[in-house]
Amino acid sequence: EVQLVESGGDLVQPGGSLRLSCAASGFTFSGYWMHWFRQAPGKGLVWVSRIRYDGSVTEYADSVKGRFTISRDNAMKTLYLQMNSLGAEDTAVYYCARDLWSAGDCWGQGTLVTVSS
């Protein structure tokens, strides 16, 4: 069974940093592009970033470019999102998702990041 489990969400102060993880199982992790998405409370879905299956290509939404870094460890079957210079606008549930057919075909349950003093 394909499974993605996010972790690392927490309450962090403005200007702080956080690293999210997404543990994958049930499929050949190293063969897929992966995404991070987010959803602020009561709001819609927003794409954050994606990474090529070998980690050689990364892309970011303008709202996080220069502050967030996506990476992966294929040996550990884990996707990461390093988030720096966090602001209130980054408060959201963060989801990782597998890319298949240029869409998120399998999503994790999400991890909540709250940025507040």
Place this chain on the structure above:
Amino acid sequence: QSALTQPASVAGSPGQSITISCTGTYSDVGGKNQVSWYQQHPGKAPKLMIYNVNNRPSGISYRFSGSKSDNTASLTISGLQAEDESDYYCSSYTTSNTVVFGGGTKLTVL
């Protein structure tokens, strides 16, 4: 403000058909065939319903179909059922290799 424009809400009675529109520009919906639709129930993760404009993943009912004309994509749900009541989001790749979403549409089954 979302890059793609969806109606905030649509409604239909059981057995009827409804269509949700998703309007973008030539830089996303109009210029790419990587248009997807997601269903999201409250408190749950999104579920892929349609990919590449009009393809259904395995296990998705034939009642869900997608199409595209110029800068507007559409999701049609036929034979509405109570369990279809949910939020629906469209997304598209862009010519800059980023991904944009619509603001979401709340479907109410009357």
